Structure formats: structure tokens, C-alpha cells
Amino acid sequence: MKRAEYDVLIIGLGIAGASLAWKLSQSNLKVLAIDSKPWNRFGDKPCGDAISKEHFDNLGMPYPQGKELEEKVEGIKLYSPDMKTVWTVKGEGFEIDSPSYVQRLTKEARDRGVEILDLTTAMKPIIVGNKVEGAVLFNRRTNETIEAKAKITVDATGYSTSFRSKLPFEFPVTESLDDKDADVAYREVLNTKDEIDEYPYLRIFITQKASPGGYWWYFPKGPNKVNVGLGIQGGMGYPSIHEFYNKYVDYYAPDIDKNRLLVKGGALVPTRRPLATIVWDGVAVIGDSAFTVNPVHGGGKGSAMISAYCVGKAILNAFENNDFSAKGLWNANECYIERYGAKQASLDLFRRFLQKLSDDEINYGMSRKVIREEDLLEASANGDLQLSTAEKAMRAIMALGKPSLLFKLKTVAEYMKKVKDVYKRFPAEPNGLMKWKYSVDSIILEFNKALEK
Ligand SMILES: Cc1cc2nc3c(=O)[nH]c(=O)nc-3n(C[C@H](O)[C@H](O)[C@H](O)COP(=O)(O)OP(=O)(O)OC[C@H]3O[C@@H](n4cnc5c(N)ncnc54)[C@H](O)[C@@H]3O)c2cc1C
Missing domain, CATH: 3.50.50.60 (FAD/NAD(P)-binding domain)
Structure with a gap:
């Protein structure tokens, strides 16, 4: 040897x-x-293959260039399940050629x-x-x-x-990893029949029917090429990802040329x-x-x-x-928690909440602005879901048809804050780890119970 x-x-x-x-x-x-x-x-x-530009800027990593950069992204369009509400969230990023x-x-x-x-x-x-x-x-x-x-x-x-x-x-x-804390995801990269409309914008379709616990995406890689796929929550006994893909791909990506398939494949994602x-x-x-x-x-x-x-x-x-x-x-933990981990923990709770919503609730929440673009932006940037008292009252009126939705949203916001606070108290030394982990796990358990109510 x-x-x-x-x-x-x-x-x-x-x-x-x-x-x-x-x-x-x-x-x-x-x-x-x-x-x-x-x-x-x-x-x-x-x-x-979509990455936000801020990661490269914050970490001093080189931007993708030449063949590595397939498209400069200018933002995301987020579609409600009934396709009636579309939020446009601006933000620079890249569609890369990962290899x-x-x-x-x-x-x-x-x-x-x-x-x-x-x-x-x-x-x-x-x-x-x-x-x-x-x-x-x-x-x-x-x-x-x-x-x-x-x-x-x-x-x-x-x-x-x-x-x-x-x-x-x-x-x-x-x-x-618990199976339910993972998504099964599948995507194909294909040429399109025509030039893609507004191709610097990524499209995300939220739909429990066509991708339970996940979403469909349509990420253009230039004017004539697209990465299209979906993720669904693992461990739920849903039909296979291919079944969902074949059933709905024509709806979410009507312009793809199936004879010009470039790459296909699926994998699991921890969430x-x-x-x-x-x-x-x-x-x-x-x-x-x-x-x-x-x-x-x-x-x-x-x-x-x-x-x-x-x-x-x-x-x-x-x-x-x-x-x-x-x-x-140990300072690797402190660095990661400060830059991403605490937010990730609070988004873990938000994810559990989103996965339990029905398409009807999402349509309602998006169209009546019970949840708004700003909330999603704030949540995705910092892991915070801030609802002031005045806002809560206002939204209560807007959410009249679905009071339970607002109630749950308030609970989610509280727990998201709670878990972030625990992450602020990450132990300074390894010997405090198990006690700290126990307090995180307890919040998750408590939160899961609160969601069941
Ligand atoms: C369908 C799908 C869509 C996604 N979309 C996006 C997206 O748009 N944007 C985004 O940011 N993320 C996305 N993700 C998630 C993203 O792909 C991953 O988070 C990321 O690529 C993980 O990188 P990694 O280096 O940790 O792991 P990997 O890319 O999996 O690399 C692990 C490497 O380790 C090697 N390896 C494993 N075991 C051994 C061993 N014992 N010895 C030697 N080598 C070993 C493997 O060969 C592999 O090359 C998506 C994931 C999926 C499945």
C-alpha cells in the first residue's frame, strides 16, 4: 500500500x-x-444551476465567465398555483455551466x-x-x-x-437525515422551439398538485435553452418524480423541443x-x-x-x-451560523409551514397579500418573518376568509425568531454542543406540534 x-x-x-x-x-x-x-x-x-451573485461578492470567489456563464439572471418570477398572481423579485445572479x-x-x-x-x-x-x-x-x-x-x-x-x-x-x-427533510429533484436541459420571453428571469411555479412540498422551475440558459424541473418532498409516499415530470412538463414548459434534449437527471437535496x-x-x-x-x-x-x-x-x-x-x-461553526446557518434554521421552520399549505391557501395568501413579496425577500435574505401589530391587524382583515392561515403565519414568525435566538447562543466550546442541540431539536418538535393544531 x-x-x-x-x-x-x-x-x-x-x-x-x-x-x-x-x-x-x-x-x-x-x-x-x-x-x-x-x-x-x-x-x-x-x-x-442558478446562483445569486451576492455569494461570489461576499466570498471573494471568481465570477463565472465565458463558457461557465450561460446567462446573467436579473430576477425571479414567482407564480401562484392558479397562475393568477405573479410576483417579480429582482436580484442579480448567474445560470452557470456547473462542470x-x-x-x-x-x-x-x-x-x-x-x-x-x-x-x-x-x-x-x-x-x-x-x-x-x-x-x-x-x-x-x-x-x-x-x-x-x-x-x-x-x-x-x-x-x-x-x-x-x-x-x-x-x-x-x-x-x-430524516427522509422528510429532503426533496427528490429532477431536471432536464433542452433547447426551446422559439426564443424564450424575458429569458434573464427565472420562473418558479408553486404548486402542491404538480410538485407536493416543492416547486416547478423553468430557468432559461440564454434565449433558446432552458433547465426545467421540479422537486417534491421526500418520505411522503408520493408517486415517482418521473410521473410528475411527464404529467406536467407540457404545462410548465410548453415551448421545449423534446427532440433536443441535452442533459437529464435527478438527485436528492437536503432541506x-x-x-x-x-x-x-x-x-x-x-x-x-x-x-x-x-x-x-x-x-x-x-x-x-x-x-x-x-x-x-x-x-x-x-x-x-x-x-x-x-x-x-470550532470557529467554522460560528462563521457559518453567522453567515447562513441561523437563517437556514429559521427557513427550515418556514419550509415546514409552506409544505403544509394547500394550493387554495397559497392562491389566497398571494392574491390577498397575506404573505407579500417583501416578506419573502426578507425571509430569504435574513430568515426573518416580521409582522408588526398594525400589520397583523391589517392582514387579519385581508385574511378574513382564512383566519387559520393568519394564525399559523403568526406562529411561524414567532418560532422563526425563537430558533434564530437559540442559534445566537451557539456554544463557545464543543462540550456545550449536545445541550444546545437539544434546545434546537425541542423547538422543532414544538413547532411541528403547533402546526398540527
Ligand atoms: C435537481 C436539482 C436542482 C438543483 N438546483 C439548484 C439550483 O438551481 N441552485 C443551487 O444553488 N442549488 C441547486 N441544487 C442543489 C445543488 O446542486 C447542491 O446543493 C450542490 O451542487 C452541492 O454541492 P456539493 O459540492 O456539496 O456536492 P456534490 O456536487 O454532490 O459533490 C460531491 C462530490 O463528491 C464526490 N464523492 C462522493 N463520495 C466520494 C468518495 N467517497 N470519494 C471521493 N469522492 C466522492 C462525488 O463524486 C461528487 O463529485 C439542486 C439540486 C438538484 C438535485
């Missing part, structure tokens, strides 16, 4: 792993990054000294005492088994969680709050594997980049202090 030693081992080169490799390539650390796929398939995973962008980050990281191995799979962790100290890898290109020791090992394995799930149960980063901790002794977790996806819209690329940024900073700090323990890496 071949043996090698590194400062950092990154497992998985999707957007999360590639962003971290890119960031760490600016340091002097000895980094190995691997992926089971061949180079030309890095970043190739089913996705809507090209991820491969560019990886290539730049390699050019600056990060070692990259494709067709290489992490088979099992190396545990010494209570610490992770690397992984046993298998390289299919050379048919070699490699014992790769590392001071810090990063799981960026996506939804598979294929590394962290093999760690001993006592590691809190082994937390698993909950992040892992209680994204670091432990000698190990960190980023991207889908750490459940960093936005629970409401299912976008996970931007927040995967945030988690990579926070873990990258924590790794540099750990090397400065020569401390690779959970404590030494």
Missing part, C-alpha cells in the same frame, strides 16, 4: 470541495483533493500547488484515538490503494455523506438546518454533506461555497495554532 502525508485531504470535488481547494491553494498548506469521478465530470450533477465552473476552480487550485486525483474514492476513514487522521483511498486510474494521512480531512461528498457516515457514531458529525456542528476532531464537513442547502428554495451551491469559505478560514487558523481538534476548528 502506498503511503502519503498531507496537511489537508478534501474528499469530493463538487462546488463545495472545489471552492475549498481553490481557497486553500492560496496558502502554503500541502493539500490533496480527490473525487471518484474523472476530471471531465467534476461538478457534473443534476442541478438548476465548467467547478473544473476551472479545480484547475486553478492545481496550478497553485494542490494535488488533484480523479477516479479516486475515499474508502474508509483512518481513526487514531478519537481523531480522524485521513482516509484510505483507492485510485482506479493506477489501481493503487493509498493510505493518505492528513491533519484535517474534509468531507465534501455531497448528499451521499459517504465519508462522514463511516465515522464512529460518537462523532456528532455523523448526524443523519433542513445545517449539521449541529460542521467540525470535530480532525474533520470538517461542507456542502450538501453538511446539509447546507437553503430549505425553502433548495439552492445549495452558494451556501456550499459559504461553508467552504468558513471551513477554509478555520483550517488556516487551526494550522496557526497547531490545534486540529474540534475546539481548534
Whole structure:
């Protein structure tokens, strides 16, 4: 068996792993990054490929350019189930060619000294005492088994969680996912028959009938190409995603040319709050594997980049202090919670509420402005649903036909605030984690009960 030693081992080169490799390539650390796929398939995973521009600005990540950028997005049009209410939410973003962008980050990281191995799979962790100290890898290109020791090992394995799930149960980063806290999603990329109307705008169709617990999307990739798909809530016993796709695709994407199908595929998306901790002794977790996806819209690329940024900073700090323990890496949690995690937890509650609404309630809520564009914007930017007393009274009148809807909305707003407050009290040290996690889990349970009423 071949043996090698590194400062950092990154497992998985999707957007999360590639962003971290890119960031760490600016340091002097000895980094190995691997992926089971061949180079030309890095970043190739089913996705809507939409990312808000602010993520690149906030994290100092390079904008997609050339082939990587398929369309500059100017905003989103949100359709009510009956299609009678359309909200236009402005906001800059990109429709990207994910493989090209991820491969560019990886290539730049390699050019600056990060070692990259494709067709290489992490088979099992190396545990010494209570610490992770690397992984046993298998390289299919050379048919070699490699014992790769590392001071810090990063799981960026996506939804598979294929590394962290093999760690001993006592590691809190082994937390698993309830099926109902995931969406099954499927999309196709096709050419259209005609030029797409207002193609810099993404379209989202909210409909429990055609995508229960999720939504349909129509994301143009330029004037004649579109990414169209849907997500539905997992664990509910719904019919297969393909059944929904085939039944409704002509309705939501009437202009696609089915003879010019470019790509198709589906995958699962976690839609909950992040892992209680994204670091432990000698190990960190980023991207889908750490459940960093936005629970409401299912976008996970931007927040995967945030988690990579926070873990990258924590790794540099750990090397400065020569401390690779959970404590030494702990500021990754603080950074992620501040930038995204607290909001994500409050959106986890909002998501549970939205998934329980009927199409009728959504039509009513959107047309009578019981929920408004501003609320959604505020909720998606900060995870807050603020309802002042005057507003509540006004909306009560507007919601006269559906008092229970307003009542539930008030409860949701209260709990969203509650959970954010708990996230503000994230423990300063790892030994406070379990008690804190218990208070988060209790709020979720309480909230679920309140929604049932
Ligand atoms: C249909 C669909 C539509 C979506 N639409 C959007 C959208 O429009 N915008 C958005 O922001 N997000 C969207 N998402 C979510 C987004 O795709 C993910 O959040 C994001 O791509 C996750 O990136 P990642 O790097 O964490 O994981 P991945 O991209 O899954 O990368 C994980 C990598 O790890 C590798 N790997 C796994 N195990 C091992 C191992 N043991 N050894 C070596 N390598 C391993 C895999 O080969 C893979 O390359 C969508 C998801 C789906 C399914």
C-alpha cells in the first residue's frame, strides 16, 4: 500500500470541495483533493444551476465567465398555483455551466500547488484515538490503494455523506437525515422551439398538485435553452418524480423541443438546518454533506461555497495554532451560523409551514397579500418573518376568509425568531454542543406540534 502525508485531504470535488481547494491553494498548506469521478465530470450533477451573485461578492470567489456563464439572471418570477398572481423579485445572479465552473476552480487550485486525483474514492476513514487522521483511498486510474494521512480531512461528498457516515457514531458529525427533510429533484436541459420571453428571469411555479412540498422551475440558459424541473418532498409516499415530470412538463414548459434534449437527471437535496456542528476532531464537513442547502428554495451551491469559505478560514487558523481538534476548528461553526446557518434554521421552520399549505391557501395568501413579496425577500435574505401589530391587524382583515392561515403565519414568525435566538447562543466550546442541540431539536418538535393544531 502506498503511503502519503498531507496537511489537508478534501474528499469530493463538487462546488463545495472545489471552492475549498481553490481557497486553500492560496496558502502554503500541502493539500490533496480527490473525487471518484474523472476530471471531465467534476461538478457534473443534476442541478438548476442558478446562483445569486451576492455569494461570489461576499466570498471573494471568481465570477463565472465565458463558457461557465450561460446567462446573467436579473430576477425571479414567482407564480401562484392558479397562475393568477405573479410576483417579480429582482436580484442579480448567474445560470452557470456547473462542470465548467467547478473544473476551472479545480484547475486553478492545481496550478497553485494542490494535488488533484480523479477516479479516486475515499474508502474508509483512518481513526487514531478519537481523531480522524485521513482516509484510505483507492485510485482506479493506477489501481493503487493509498493510505493518505492528513491533519484535517474534509468531507465534501455531497448528499451521499459517504465519508462522514463511516465515522464512529460518537462523532456528532455523523448526524443523519430524516427522509422528510429532503426533496427528490429532477431536471432536464433542452433547447426551446422559439426564443424564450424575458429569458434573464427565472420562473418558479408553486404548486402542491404538480410538485407536493416543492416547486416547478423553468430557468432559461440564454434565449433558446432552458433547465426545467421540479422537486417534491421526500418520505411522503408520493408517486415517482418521473410521473410528475411527464404529467406536467407540457404545462410548465410548453415551448421545449423534446427532440433536443441535452442533459437529464435527478438527485436528492437536503432541506433542513445545517449539521449541529460542521467540525470535530480532525474533520470538517461542507456542502450538501453538511446539509447546507437553503430549505425553502433548495439552492445549495452558494451556501456550499459559504461553508467552504468558513471551513477554509478555520483550517488556516487551526494550522496557526497547531490545534486540529474540534475546539481548534470550532470557529467554522460560528462563521457559518453567522453567515447562513441561523437563517437556514429559521427557513427550515418556514419550509415546514409552506409544505403544509394547500394550493387554495397559497392562491389566497398571494392574491390577498397575506404573505407579500417583501416578506419573502426578507425571509430569504435574513430568515426573518416580521409582522408588526398594525400589520397583523391589517392582514387579519385581508385574511378574513382564512383566519387559520393568519394564525399559523403568526406562529411561524414567532418560532422563526425563537430558533434564530437559540442559534445566537451557539456554544463557545464543543462540550456545550449536545445541550444546545437539544434546545434546537425541542423547538422543532414544538413547532411541528403547533402546526398540527
Ligand atoms: C435537481 C436539482 C436542482 C438543483 N438546483 C439548484 C439550483 O438551481 N441552485 C443551487 O444553488 N442549488 C441547486 N441544487 C442543489 C445543488 O446542486 C447542491 O446543493 C450542490 O451542487 C452541492 O454541492 P456539493 O459540492 O456539496 O456536492 P456534490 O456536487 O454532490 O459533490 C460531491 C462530490 O463528491 C464526490 N464523492 C462522493 N463520495 C466520494 C468518495 N467517497 N470519494 C471521493 N469522492 C466522492 C462525488 O463524486 C461528487 O463529485 C439542486 C439540486 C438538484 C438535485
